[in-house]
Amino acid sequence: MQQSSDSERPVSWHQQFQQSKALEQALLNHVSDNIDELAYFVYDLNALKSHLHFLQNQDVVKLWYAVKANPLSRIIQTVDQASIQFDVASSGELQQVLNQGVDAKRILNTGPAKSRAQLAEFLAKGVNTFVAESPNQLKWLNELATEFSVKPEVLLRVQLQWPDGEKNPLGGNQVTPFGMSVEAWQKYHVSQFPQLNICGLHIFQWGNMLSNKKMYDLWQQMVEPLVTLSQSIGMTLKVLDLGGGLGIDYHEQGEQLDWQDIIADLAKVKKQANVEELWLELGRYAVANCGYYVTSVVDKKVNFDQQQLVLSAGINHLLRPGITEQPFPVRLLRPSMEVNANFDLHGPLCTSLDKLGCLPLPIDVDVDDRLLFGYVGAYGFTESMPFFLCHQTAAEYVFSGHELILVREAKPAQWYLA
Template sequence: MTTPTWFDTTIENALINHKSPEDEQGYFVYQLDALKEHLAKLQQQDVIKLWFAVKANPLSKVIQTLDGAGFDFDVASSGELTQVLAQGVDPSRILNTGPAKSKKQLTAFVKQGVNTFVVESLNQLNWLQEVVLEQEQRSGALVKPKVLLRVQLQWHEGEKNPLGGNSLTPFGLSVSEWQKIHVDSFPALNLCGLHIFQWGNMLSNEKMFSLWSQMVPPLTDLAKSIGMTLDVLDLGGGLGIDYLAEGQTLSWSKVIEDLAVIKEESGVKELWLELGRFAVAECGYYVVPVVDRKMNYDQEQLVLAAGINHLLRPAITEQPFPVQILREGFSTENTNMQAFDLHGPLCTSMDKLGHLDLPSDIAVGEQLVFGYCGAYGFTESMPFFLCHELAAEYVYQNGRLTQVRKSLPASSYLA
């Protein structure tokens, strides 16, 4: 194999030829043509309704591309709502999620036309009821929002994962807590569904189907016990990307096949997924130059112009983004490769992007490109530590590289 499967060679020349002093601390690029093609494939089914989890990548051009592909939007903060509305998305196509919804935030969302909510506590449920009734008093009309209750289940020992598993999290409530309410007590709300999402970056179709199957009985029983007609079941996201190139990839056709079974077993009218990384990860790249190379206790090290100040994910998951050198005519077939430790410029041992194979003759000044950076890249970074620059973001479309936001110096955010 001359090039890794994650790298789209149609963008290679544009990255090699891109020369800008402003981007010498690293920059992000999103291949919108590839994203559009990928999203179209995801939409070629009639089993599930697809939402985009904006936390994965809130860039305007990315949102616009998803909008054009027919995705609706899962927003978990006021900032995400503002960004999505700014792209011309109708608020009726927005789902409000997140564990920290105050009554003030719920009021603001309702006033801006959002009418679909996932509530994660008894407080949120009561506050939303109050907000809707207050809105009715002002307008003279009752507009019932769709409301899904987020449920947190406990799993068999060993099923732990980043969003919980057996670990207690702030996401939703247990079945026993939700059983304290009854749908009839909330006449201003259309309590029509349940939401559950307790896994992250899943790479096995079999394991995902097993988890989904285990959820159906307790969720349908819960709905019956509180007087809910279960019209909607939202399974969140968690579909994974094979960052480590271990050959574990999800089959989308099998996902749809499995979800058709879940839909029938649960008896719901609508099944929802909120895709984040699975929708956008493959379209994104991060480019950064090497500023130093050294040998330390028999280990080759490369120090990069930026590290976790732009790409934090490797430090918190121990799963590095894949990498290759940006070099004209490069192929692994005719290059001697060796493992390097990749470090960034921050004064902390956390600033490591992985232990990865690169050409043994790599030199200071050459550029690296990291893949799968379309999700959890720029907005999951920690750019303020040591007062480094904010990375620029570009899109690549119709053969052109276009800057969406320029690199910004520390003076732009320091007071």
């Protein structure tokens, strides 16, 4: 495949929304007869298909979709149609992907907590590619491979430490449960696990990177220690899995990554490491841009000279701002010609943690207005905390063609309370 032209570069969520007049009109006109629908997610499948085609239009890297970003059935089906593979980290994710008709041979099992029972379940369901995080996982896989008469492909996950106190959401220089150090893996040899095809290394411990240069520098630093490790343990290094971590410009500071530069950098890394395949596990970068979240203003006030809006829902539906201090960008759904002011956006929970950010909105925003949050295709519904204070769950819709389609309806607290 040939690389896409610059003119096909993905646009920001504002541009994408403005270009989709049909979606805008559908949201403006949307009124649910479900009294429990105080907020909803909507995923633009038209935009997602276009974006995935853009990402696939290259021949340098094999793409996997990290299902943790958004496991909705219609999202998985759209990813499947783009011929992207699937990275799953739990039995629930595995079954959800299989339920969409995906071949188990296109599934990679990641995640730090792989018990022997879980590994057996994955093998029984036809999964043949695994990331091993520990010697125990290698031992169990080797035993199970004998029982199942298979020889699964296995990548060892390596954890590096970076100079100058490099920090990131997956640990930075902290010791995490994700894989082991080069020194720890060097105590083992691939010949100890004859039933496994140990053919690659997995390295990923950064998140939401927004600098092409910084990402390339990190990738380059990894090559030498990983190649050295593969040689010392008797591995023929065929696959290098660089994980994900490609960022989204939540703060809207003009820091969008350039996919063309990423592909060019990866081609250099592939040559430097001398591997047959490079893998990337995209979650946020694959689906964030297609998703929106809509909720309404319940109250408006000025408190200690600070403008405040209280919303129908907050971190009970959008937890990510509360744990990363990266708010999802927002706009007023209806048109307004007024100037913007910064508003603190709070949800309904009885905790000061329930804050979606301090963000600019037109000064005429008022009670009953609807707000539209962007980049919510990833880490929205299934990363939320809907049970605290017994509020309603959010609904989920997809926009396909020119139609808004309900996939999951909003539910009252009685749906999950015992």
